[in-house]
Amino acid sequence: MKSHYDLIAIGAGSAGLGVAIAMKRLGFDVLLIDRKDQRIGGDCLNDGCVPSKALIHVSRMIHNARRSQPFGWKMEGATDLAAVMQYVHERIEIIRAHENATYLRDSEKLDVELGTARFVGKQQIEIGGRVTSAKNIVLCTGSKPQQLNVAGIDQVKVYTNENIFTLDELPERLLIIGAGPIGMEMGQAFQRMGSQVTVVGAEDRILSKELPEVSTLLQKRLAEEGIDFRLNRKVKAFRDANTAEVAPENGETEQIPFDVLLVAIGRTFNFDDLNLTAAGIELDDKGRIKLNDYLQTTNEHVFAAGDAAAGAPAGQRYFSHAAELHVSTLVSNLITPSRVLDKKLTYDNFSWVTFTDPEVATFGLLEEDLRKRNIRYERVDYDFAHDDRAVIEDYEYAKMILFTEPTGLNPFSTKILGGTIIAPNAGELAQELILAIQQKLTAGDFFNKIYPYPTASRVNKSVWIDHISDNLPGVVRKAVKWLY
Structure with a gap:
């Protein structure tokens, strides 16, 4: 690790990899930092896009096989979830071959440090007891699943997108809290593999960011596959390790039995380890990093990208390709000689896909x-x-x-x-x-x-x-x- 760089990227997920590789290929001296080698690739590779879409792929094959029965084919047996997850993790490892510290050092000629980074000054970073600095620093530290805080939750083994892919036995009854994209994608996948899925959502429809008629049509299709929807309800408590107490705003409590609980109610942040105050970086009242239209923090030398950029005035989109948009905006601005020519972050041309069927x-x-x-x-x-x-x-x-x-x-x-x-x-x-x-x-x-x-x-x-x-x-x- 050198004493000074043109740019340091903290976090090697979609945003960190993107900005570090782009700036390195443009000829800049770049340092990329992540906690450990197995986390390079971030949520997308390890806990999000890649494993979820691999699981969806397998569940679609199972579903299509069942649909072939009217044409004379017969399917028997149950889903071997251990074999499914083996396939999922094999796909991850194929992609990890070019998203790891050794590959990045050898093929991209990047300096890569593994460990916890913290600010010790406005442009100084300490990692592993050593200090380095940079002209500009980009925070690409991602987000984490929001926790469900209700009475009795301590009795329950809680799964999120970070550990759902460690399951090796198919749950007979899967309870999903949250009716957003993650809940819908995983719900349909497990229903197709043979679980009985129940979805509890706080709002009156699924995918609340979509047009109402789109949400209604998708919910109808998913219900036809057997998913049980309990919308306009919240979990009030857990009676025991396998029973949730659920109720509407003003209504009678019902008990829902389950074998596995998946919580998918949103994302949150934890910047404690970064020691942001040492760099003069402020958070807003929601715990997000304060940013301007150019993804710049209250420290003019520090920027944010990916999920860490949730505090941008343009809002946030929790997608890997949102990180790609942030990276293209940042790189363009970093090599632009005048702020007058800089681009503001805008989502006017943005798009997203929920990978249900x-x-x-x-x-x-x-x-x-x-x-x-x-x-x-x-x-x-x-x-x-x-x-x-x-x-x-x-x-x-x-x-x-x-x-x-x-x-x-x-x-x-x-x-x-x-x-x-x-x-x-x-x-x-x-x-x-x-x-x-x-x-x-x-x-x-x-x-x-x-x-x-x-x-x-x-x-x-x-x-x-x-x-x-x-x-x-x-x-x-x-x-x-x-x-x-």
Whole structure:
């Protein structure tokens, strides 16, 4: 470890790896710090994106095998969760091959230190009894699962995304507290593998950040697979290690038996080890690092990225690709000679996917954003019932909701502002629409594209065919007829 660096990144998750590797490849002297080698890759590799999507992949295979029975195939037996988790951890280790200290030192030529970092000055960091400094420091220390604090919780073995992948026996009854993306993804996966899943949610619907009709449709699909939803309820206490007492705001308490408890009620932070006061870094009243629009803390030499940037004025998105957005914003600003040229963090072109089946993909400006900013828009609803690929593969229930510019005299010039798709592989279907928003493509650009039949993404053209047909002004119809 050198006595001084151009940049130090504390935390080697998605944000830390991104900013450290990018700055190193640009020719800067960079130090990357994490507590231990096994945590490099952060939540995404170890406890989040990678293991959860591997588990979802296996559960989908099991579900599809069961669905084949009407066509003459028979499936017997129970899910071997130990074998499933072995597959999950094998996938993690394949990716870990290029996310570890040795690889980063040898292939990326990064300085990597393992241990607990703490500030001893505005630009000085101590690790393992040694002190180093940097022109700029980026905090990429992530977040952790929020705890459930109710009476009797000490009797219960509590699982979160950090330890649910250590299970080796399939629970007969899985109780999930929290109806957000993690709860829905894990709930469906375990239900498909053979558990009886019960979801308790404090709000009146699942995925409360999505459009209500999208939440309703997904809940209906999940309920049809057997998940038991208890919404508008909170856990009041645990009677014993396997019984939760649940009740609505003003209602009768019910007892829910379970074998395994998964808590997925949000994220929180702990910056105690960093000794932020030594660097003049302040926290807000929610315990988040105070940041400006440029992800800069109250110390002008220290920035934050990834989950640690929850206190940014633009808000937070707890996704690995949000860290990617933070990194691109930071790196661009760090190499920009003037603050006047710096970019502010914005989520206007952001998107996310909940990897249930069907998937939910949301992109661009949300309807609430459009209303708050007084942006005029039209809502376009498209039903997949008449889409040939949806009919072929049995997902006619799917829907697309777009928010577009108001249709004028020339509907072909209309641009997309944002939207949501709920359908199998919605995350893939949405990519073309996300690009359209970023590149300001018009309805005409989709109208003029010839899609191979019957690709699923043809819906991205079909929605415009219907919309333009319904909104072609009478004067245009008359002009076209005259020209004919």
